[in-house]
Amino acid sequence: MENLDALLHGFTIALSGNHIFLMVIGVLLGILVGVLPGLGAPNGVSLLLPLTFGMQPVSAIILLSCMYWGALFGGSVTSILFNIPGEPSSVATTFDGYPMARDGRPTTALATAFGSAAFGALAGVVLITLSASWVAKVALAFGPPEYFAVYFLAFASFVGMGGSPPIKTLVSLALGFALAAVGIDTVSGSVRLTMGIDELVKGVNFVVAVMGLFGIGELLIAVEDEFHVKAISSKVEWREVFRTLIHLPRYGWVLLRSAAIGCWMGITPGGPTAASFMSYGIAKRFSSRRANFGKGEPEGIIAPETADHAAGTSALLPMLSLGIPGSATAAVMMGGLMIWGLNPGPMLFIEQKDFVWGLIASMYLGNVVAVILVLLTVPIFAALMRVPFFIIAPLIVIICTVGAFSVSNSYLDVVLMMGFGVLGYLFKKLHYPLAPLVLAIVIGDKAEDAFRQSMLMSRGSLGIFFSNTLVTTLVLLGAALLVLPVIWQTIGKMMERPALRP
């Protein structure tokens, strides 16, 4: 097995003292941003990004990815103990996690969540181990039209399956494209969309956008609600942890189904949030204990947690092998890859074997580290929740400001960051999805280049997107995903109408 050899080699890279140390730091920082409601995984990763510029790429990605795992776990802690989702993707965990903790079983709720989360993550990593290099091999044969078709598919699946209003998703996506186009055009060298501001020639940096959208935007949302922390005992009883974990296989079917939903939503850029909601919904519909959902049903914790982590992990598969991130956080990491001088996509598997397999190996280790650390530190981080919001809020504003400035030593970036903050708040409040916006900022240029190169190849004929089976299939699949929400809505309305009659 070629992949297993490569993976073992990866372990020799990931298992150095330095990297284990980075994993611990990454996971702890991740739990921290996961627990704090104003900060999330994409924001935390982008805050850390400027600090990784001087590092080896493999060390940098281990630090960032471990922060991601930590944030995924941290988000569940506050969902369960305080009914406050630290991450958007752990909202569904509050439905049953909090009631179970409130009824005096916080340890069971936490252990159930972490156990199924670890299973979901494992499913994602195994999927990456087995198929990433195969996908990359297929993708090596891709030309510009195939690439554009894949990008199209990715964006179409956002609009069709993201769960937000389709037109709002479309606007969000197109805004990202426009922002990506600001600055010097890579093909012709002409300057675009600077609107008379000379400094914008360098373009709008995605780190600045992410910090505003997620950091400041999230903060403004969080401050609206009066912050009442209803403390539940956060002491972890280890006997109960092991008992819960041993009983977890009883829910094997729920685990497998949720992991499959998560992996699918991670690879197609549906993202962890959509995955967890979808998985919860399906679990509720098909469960024999449906009436118990919302009152502390274990399946109600297992389903969203497994899907959340499976999606978060497998989102790195398309990022590594195709150069298309499957989630907002993966998009930020991919931006990092480009800054470190790597070219995300199939060539990575040939030119940067150490990087790829070091990362994959670190995903196995990082998740183990995360489970252990999160169990050990639950009481500490739970205590952190009692730090009043008026202390945390200015600190987050300062971190975002300094972070935005440090990207390219520019004050304009700080002003832009605040602007993105307002936009992020409005979008969040009105259910515009943010992930497509970030995704488009990061890969908008590449999608445009692929389109223009295809047009050059075909001398301006759109027929090139139907020139072979692969391209045609991808384009048609994308088109189907685009019109699906319309069809579903129409069917839904037609089904509703007869029911309305008395």
Add this chain to the structure above:
Amino acid sequence: MMVSRRSLETATALLTGAFGAAVAVSSLGNGIGWSAAGVDSGTFPFIVGLIILSGSIFNLVQGWLQARDIVLRPSELKRLGLLFIPAVVYVGVIPLIGIYLASGGYVFGALAWHKRGSLVFSSFAAIGTALALYLIFELTFQISLPRGALGDIIGF
């Protein structure tokens, strides 16, 4: 003062729509369509601008037709203002007094406002914040943070 979902939807749609229109108009200057060098550099942004514009018009109509439920009550608006206005002031004074002084002042102000009285603690927290920024960014990662016009005057 209260804000309805309707007005918030409308404002957002107008904002994105104006941006879309600006993008489309400004792309015209780069040339749209097909030329000897392939697809002109303004084409893609032009289409994107049109998508934003038309999507915004759809959202505008949709938002206008929506129920006028209240999404921001006075108490929420007040809390929002109490966070946002100091944050804007903080960012606004950075070019004048630099990031260190501004951050320290921001933390001091936030603490003093909420914990009326314990000024000593607030001062320590403010100095601690500025010091932490200096140690982390300036010393460890060698990123020079702005000192503002004041920094130029005193030569820091």
